[in-house]
Amino acid sequence: MLPTPYQIIAPLVALIAILYAWNLVFRQKKTIWEATLWTLFWGAIVGIAIYPDVIDYLTVATGIQDRENAVLVTFLGILSFIVFYLVVRLEEMEQRLTRIVRMQALKDVRMDEKDRK
């Protein structure tokens, strides 16, 4: 049986994500533990893509069987991704704001990263 486009794209995306995670480990920006968590996560995505039957028990549990529901679930997934992205952006902005407050506080007492010994 020929693989579906999703069964080709999902493993490729997962492979890139896993390689990226381990690349961050080698650059000492991620721990081995975190990269392992990522690998498990993307491994599960690949597993489900290649062997969709493994989520049969979900179909039984949730009753999602027809196309309409599948579309709905897909969009829910996309929305979840967007929310995740927004949360990440908010986190970044919060950190940037904190950095400004911290730098200003140090400047106020005439301490600056530039003056660091």
Add this chain to the structure above:
Amino acid sequence: MKVVAVIPALNEETRIGDVIRSVKPYVDSIIVVDDGSRDQTPKVAKDSGADTVISHADNCGAGAATMTGISAARMLGATVVITLDADGQHDPADIPALLAPIREGKCDAVFANRFGRRNKIPLIRRLFNMIGNMVTFGATGKWVADSQCGFKAFGPTALEQLDLKMNGFEFCSEIVREAVQHRWRIEQVPTKVMYSEYTLAKGQSFAGGVKTALKLLLRSFIR
């Protein structure tokens, strides 16, 4: 070896003075980071003998205040930094015990363990800490007996490498992550804890703990 104490403080005008006076004999310098207090915390800190008082313009969280203090300590040429809470729950008499393994070159960071001794700790607090330990283990893969304690010592290597990005109480777990990331040698020293109604009221709430856990897990994925 220049030992600097970093004390992040928020609305602690009634406690900070006693904390500074009791810590003074054990360290070379004290840095108080006022995290946007609405009371007289910075003034009381200065009057009580703090060598440096740094004020955040707004409340950023315990993690941000701690990192500001650590940055300042580096600039002052500190070789060892002790962090402790401003509410007086830690006993400064434990500072020498925390410093000893670093002085002997046995480790890079020392974590206080409030559960390693017979301390009067409320059951609910023990439960919250256990959950905190488990979440920290889940995110970092390292088990620390008292991961959420603010009483810590950092030796020269840890002090150089420490880079906290989390603003709130989750910074305690982030320190464990930093230890794993940089392969610091860690010691855990049993310490005394002096809980009062005041300190218990200022601690993390359950909702705060859940938020901490979620942020930790999120951070571990997006880093």
